[in-house]
Amino acid sequence: MSLVKLEHINKLYFLDSDLSFQALKDINVVIQKGEFVAIVGPSGSGKSTLMNIIGLLDQPSSGEYILDGLDISKLKENKLAQLRNKKIGFIFQSFNLLKRTKAIDNVALPLIYAGVGQSERLARAKKALEEVGLADKLNSLPNQLSGGQQQRVAIARALVTNPEILLADEPTGNLDSKTGEEILKLFKTLNKTGRTIILITHDHHIADNAKRKITLKDGEIS
Numbered sequence: 489m490s491l492v493k494l495e496h497i498n499k500l501y502f503l504d505s506d507l508s509f510q511a512l513k514d515i516n517v518v519i520q521k522g523e524f525v526a527i528v529g530p531s532g533s534g535k536s537t538l539m540n541i542i543g544l545l546d547q548p549s550s551g552e553y554i555l556d557g558l559d560i561s562k563l564k565e566n567k568l569a570q571l572r573n574k575k576i577g578f579i580f581q582s583f584n585l586l587k588r589t590k591a592i593d594n595v596a597l598p599l600i601y602a603g604v605g606q607s608e609r610l611a612r613a614k615k616a617l618e619e620v621g622l623a624d625k626l627n628s629l630p631n632q633l634s635g636g637q638q639q640r641v642a643i644a645r646a647l648v649t650n651p652e653i654l655l656a657d658e659p660t661g662n663l664d665s666k667t668g669e670e671i672l673k674l675f676k677t678l679n680k681t682g683r684t685i686i687l688i689t690h691d692h693h694i695a696d697n698a699k700r701k702i703t704l705k706d707g708e709i710s
C-alpha cells in the first residue's frame with residue numbers, strides 16, 4: 489500500500505478578493521513505504537507548498553490526499569494535528585531547537601505532546617540521539633554544538649516519535665558542504681534501516697542522494 493498518494497492536487501493562494509495565484513497544478517505523486525525521494529525545483533516552484541500539504545500543515549484547494557490509507561480531506565483540524573504528530577517528523581533548514589534546553593530534552597519534546605511518560609521519554613530520546621551519533625552529547629545545549637550536530641539533534645527529534653515519514657526542507661541549507669554531506673549520509677543510513685524520507689531541495693546535486701527525484705517547475709511536475 490502506498491504511504492503518500494496525491495491525486496490531481498491543486499493549490500491556489502488568494503491574494504485579493506478577485507486575485508489568486510496557482511502554486512500547484514494537477515500534482516500526482518505516489519510514494520511507497522521505505523522510499524527515499526527528493527522533491528527538487530528552483531525557488532518559487534512550489535516545493536514548500538507541496539511539503540506543507542504532505543506534512544498536513546496546509547490543505548490543497550482541490551484534489552485528493554491519501555496518507556497511509558486515510559483520506560485527509562475528511563478530517564477535522566484536531567485530528568489532523570494528531571495525525572501530523574504521529575506520522576510526520578519534520579526537519580528544517582534552521583534546526584528550530586529550543587536554545588536553553590539540553591539535547592535530550594529537545595529530542596524528548598514531541599513525546600510530551602504524544603502523552604508519553606517521563607522515564608520512557610528520556611529513554612527514547614537517548615536512543616534517538618544514539619541513532620544519529622550523538623550518544624556523548626545528551627546534556628549539551630544547542631550553542632555548545634556545531635551546526636551539523638544541531639541538525640543531528642533535530643533529526644533525532646524528528647525520529648523519536650517513530651513517524652512514518654521524515655520530511656526535510658532544505659536540511660543542509662545552513663551547513664557547509666562537508667557537514668551537509670555527513671547529514672545526507674545519515675539520511676541514507678536511516679533509509680537503509682527502513683525509514684521513508686522526503687527531501688526537499690533546490691539543489692540537484694543534493695537531490696541525487698535520494699533514490700528517486702520528483703522535479704517541480706512552476707507548480708507542475710516536469
Ligand SMILES: Nc1ncnc2c1ncn2[C@@H]1O[C@H](COP(=O)(O)OP(=O)(O)O)[C@@H](O)[C@H]1O
Pocket residue numbers: 501502503509511529530531532533534535536537538
Ligand atoms: N501564502 C502565500 N500567498 C501567496 N502566494 C504564495 C504563498 N506562499 C507561496 N506563494 C507563492 O507560491 C509559489 C510557490 O512558493 P513555494 O511553495 O514557497 O516555493 P518554493 O518552496 O519552491 O520556493 C511562489 O510563487 C510563491 O510566491
Ligand SMILES: [Mg+2]
Pocket residue numbers: 535536537
Ligand atoms: Mg521553499
